[in-house]
Amino acid sequence: MKSVYEIVYRYVFPAIKKRLAEELQILGYTEKEVAKLLKVSQPLISRYNKGERGSAIGIAQFKDLDAQIKQLAREIAQNNLSTIQIYSELHKLAAYFMAKKFGCALHKKLDGIDPTECSVCPTIFSFETRLARV
Numbered sequence: 001m002k003s004v005y006e007i008v009y010r011y012v013f014p015a016i017k018k019r020l021a022e023e024l025q026i027l028g029y030t031e032k033e034v035a036k037l038l039k040v041s042q043p044l045i046s047r048y049n050k051g052e053r054g055s056a057i058g059i060a061q062f063k064d065l066d067a068q069i070k071q072l073a074r075e076i077a078q079n080n081l082s083t084i085q086i087y088s089e090l091h092k093l094a095a096y097f098m099a100k101k102f103g104c105a106l107h108k109k110l111d112g113i114d115p116t117e118c119s120v121c122p123t124i125f126s127f128e129t130r131l132a133r134v
Helices: 004-026 031-038 042-050 063-079 083-099 104-111 120-125 127-132
Strands: none
Touching (some): 004 031, 004 083, 004 104
């Protein structure tokens, strides 16, 4: 069975970064500028655009998450957020994705997990759970 962290690392995080890169380009950033902001290579941004990376999950289908990514892109454009601030927000978005069980269909496809019997992601990725343990 794949760890939920492996699912995030291999599928969720790249899909969220891809969607953010798309939104930044809609706002007028070039591939090179997006790469610099995200501290990745320009060829990776090109691969996002061609659908070669970050395409295992169609993030735009999750309307609330997509709205948050669009908002982050606007904040980056308006406030010139630091790389640390950008990645902090990206990590929050990935945790939100998992807490809402948006990754269950992919996990089921990869490992045959029954989402009706599993509550791992909402338990470990929910903000309330993390606060309760502090």
